[in-house]
Amino acid sequence: MTEGNGRWLGSASSTGQHDRNVEAVTCPVCGNELKSLRKLNVHLDNVHGFNDESASDVDSSRESSVIGLNTLVQERTHERQSKGKLKMNTSHWKKPVEGKSVCFECGCKLNARNGMINCRKCGELFCLRHCRNAIKLNENGEYDPASNVWCKCCHKCYINRKGYNDYGLTRNITQAFAKIRKLKNEDGELITLQLENRLLRLINGIIQLHVRHQSSVFATFRIRAGIIALERSIVEWKDDQMATQCGICSQPFGLLMRKHHCRLCGQIVCDRQETRCSSDIPVLNLMSAAPDLSFENVGNLKAISDLSTGVRICSSCLRYVFAKRKLQFSKALKLPEILQQYENLHNLETLVVNLLPRFQKALDSIHNAPASDETAIQNLAQLRRKLLQNLTLYDKLSKSIVQLDTKSTAEKKIQQSIALHASAFIEEKMLPLKKIPEILNPVSQKVEVTTSSDLLFNNLTIAEVKKYREELMVLNEQRYLVENMLNSAAKERRFEEAISLKTNLSEIDQNIVHLESKLGDEGF
């Protein structure tokens, strides 16, 4: 390879963009300097006949410059030099009809400007934009990776060729993984079963000892001696001479690090406060934490509180035996207050999120038809009211959540996140609502004869805002009441009353719209 060739390759692969490459390049064939890669491509096509001659149907120089894939050009260089030209079968190509043919992909009218190219593979006609892939074809226009000829082809042919996006061999090992996982889980369950069994035998034994010796004068002594023998019979204790470090936290034993045997697995562990690798747990606690195990003889104890004996268990065994039980237990518990409240808050949020698109639609329809139609505005006002009601409720609820007493740092954190989320939510969802008064105002003023309210608008004192908000709330409550009365009147066919109630309902609505417009942005 010539020196020029090397330079050309380097500059091409480093930028990969012929149009913007201002650096001069040297033709690998004749050594002429050319201003850009694009120029070189044209030069190669025209001067050295690199142009795919079989494709010279429309505008060969333009076509090839569009393909202009530098790496390909380089490959071609070799091919052409060694093999010469390939005569390709073009019988499957669609014949272009000037002014009639359209791009098979985008349907644009094909002409000299946007190109008129046959996909070499499928033969359909395309515009330049939709026929810019290069594919290796044999003389019959079939894909052949062994072929030395690169041809233009459409996107469809390009991606449908064999081996496109081929990532090599893949092996699905999900099954194998699932198998291993299942085995592991089964092992875990077996261990749990074994440990549960030991725990049951140990505790039953302890109860037995208590029952047997409870009336003896030497009860304490006898029971203790019995337990020591019992413990050794449950599981073989690891030799503590050999143990130099805790079996769980690997901390070396020393004067301050005492060795302990786990009574369930026999391994030697520490009992440091920081790691809790093991703890001495009262039998009664163990029994109440695993109430599903069948403990025997409990009824024969004089007083169950006599079971003050403790059993040392390592953290690993504790997890095996009690983790699942603890989860089940806490799942059965009632949710803490804060989470219950959050559930309500979340439901409200869903409600608002579902209402908003309807509201936006109503708003858009009013924007699009400036000759404001009464019912559309009524509809908008109603939706807005609903949204505001729900947001007010949301606000109230989130504030009450913030005021809850938290029982743990976890709850405190949850509380803070809820507060943060709630205020962001309100901020975000209030925004579209604030746009409304401008639209509703001129209308409500049209309906109402009073002009004094104009003076108040957006010019309210805090006391007034408070008062109006309260009135709005009362009105909304009343609306709800009357709506219910109306429903039952209609159901019981008390039509005259229904008429009166309906009248009142629309009066309430008018008042609500009126108040809301008075409040304007302060409506919330």
Next chain:
Amino acid sequence: MLQFKLVLLGDSSVGKSSIVHRFVKDSFDEYRESTIGAAFLSQTIKLSEEYDEQVLKFEIWDTAGQERYKSLAPMYYRNANAALVVYDVTEPDSLPKAKLWVDELKEKVNDDKLIICLVGNKLDLVSERESTSLVDEADAREFAQENNLLFHQVSAKTGENVIKVFQDIGERLYLQNKDKIQESKKPNNNNISLQRPSTNDSQSCCS
């Protein structure tokens, strides 16, 4: 049928709801829940021979006396044909409050056709209380006279005089609308609703 709108006003727990329930359901509940907003009830009465045994229907709005709901009242008294302003005879503070309601009606409605009846309730308790802790009946009566109000003392608990209040109001309404009623007696025209013509625009009262 003749239909009239009637509204009850007055301080909370003077017995407005109890009066309405005595009138509508002829029952009394010692532990009635206090009203929220305004409740709607209806009852029909028949006037005496003197009044052609005319049958009237009252559509009643029983408002809550609490301050919080005060802003609702105008909506209901604005369209009313009659108002019962109730006080508690055993609660001296409740009469001035009733007077304030009357003042508000006179000012905001300002229509001679609106029939206002001042009603002292819980008459049954009078005998067991010291007279000093009672509302001065003469005071109430005088106020009613000055302002051209009907005046009654009732007990929702025993039912004493309750019907009388509504009969009285019904008779006034009958007289007031006699012409229209005669008109309606003519064939093909037997169902009209008499609405007190509202002097104000429906919106302007509350602003």
